[in-house]
Amino acid sequence: MNLKARYIRKSTLLQNEARQLAKQQPDEKIFIDKISGAIPFSERPQAIELLNAVKRGEITYISVSSIDRLGRSTLDVLQTIEKFTIAGVTLKVDNLGLESLIGGKENPTFKLIVSVLANISEMERETLRQRQHEGIIEAKKRGVYKGREKGTSETAEEILAKYPKVVNYLNRKVKPSYTEIAKLCDCSKNTVQKVKKVLEIA
Secondary structure, three states: OOOEEEEEEEOOOOOOOOHHHOOOOOOEEEEEEEOOOOOOHHHOHHHHHHHHHHHOOOOOEEEEOOHHHOOOOHHHHHHHHHHHHHOOOEEEEOOOOEEOEEOOEEOHHHHHHHHHHHHHHHHHHHHHHHHHHHHHHHHHHOOOOOOOOOOOOOOHHHHHHHOHHHHHHHOOOOOOOHHHHHHHHOOOHHHHHHHHHHHHHO
C-alpha cells in the first residue's frame, strides 16, 4: 500500500500555507509545522510525527514544495533525505519536479541538485547574517543604531514566531528547566517565562 504525505513548514502563525498546498493530492496526509526553518527537522513536532509514521511503514511517499522546507542547514537537509532513503521512502520536491528514488534506487540527479541548492541557500543566509551584523556595528559606530524602542510591545503571534525554539522546548512532554531552555536557545530566562505566559493564554 503506497501511502502519501505532504510536509509543510511555515515560519510564522500568520504566514499562509496556500502556496505549499498548491500541488496537494487528495490522497496525501498533511503534516504542517509552524516553526522556524532553523530548527532541525528531527526536532519539529509534526516532522517527528511524520518520521514516526515512516518508521511504522505508514508513509512511503513524501512531497514538499521546495527543499528549504526541510531545513536551512545543508547537513540537516541531507541527513533528513538520507533517513527517508534508508526507509525506502521517495521524496518529491515540487519546484524541481524530481524524486529522490527511481525504481527504489537513488536518483543521482536529484542527489546532486539538492546538495548544490542546499549549499547555495546556506551560503546566502550566512552572507545575509554577516551583512546584517556588519551593518549594526557600523550603525553603532555612527551612533544611529537603536534596539527596540522603550514602550513598544509585540503581539502574542510575533513573540511565538520570534522564539520558535523556546516554544518547541516548552511544548515537550518532558520539559527542561527555564534556565536550561534559556541556555539551549541563547536567550534570557525572562524571555522563556514571557513565551510561557503567551502559550498559556494563546
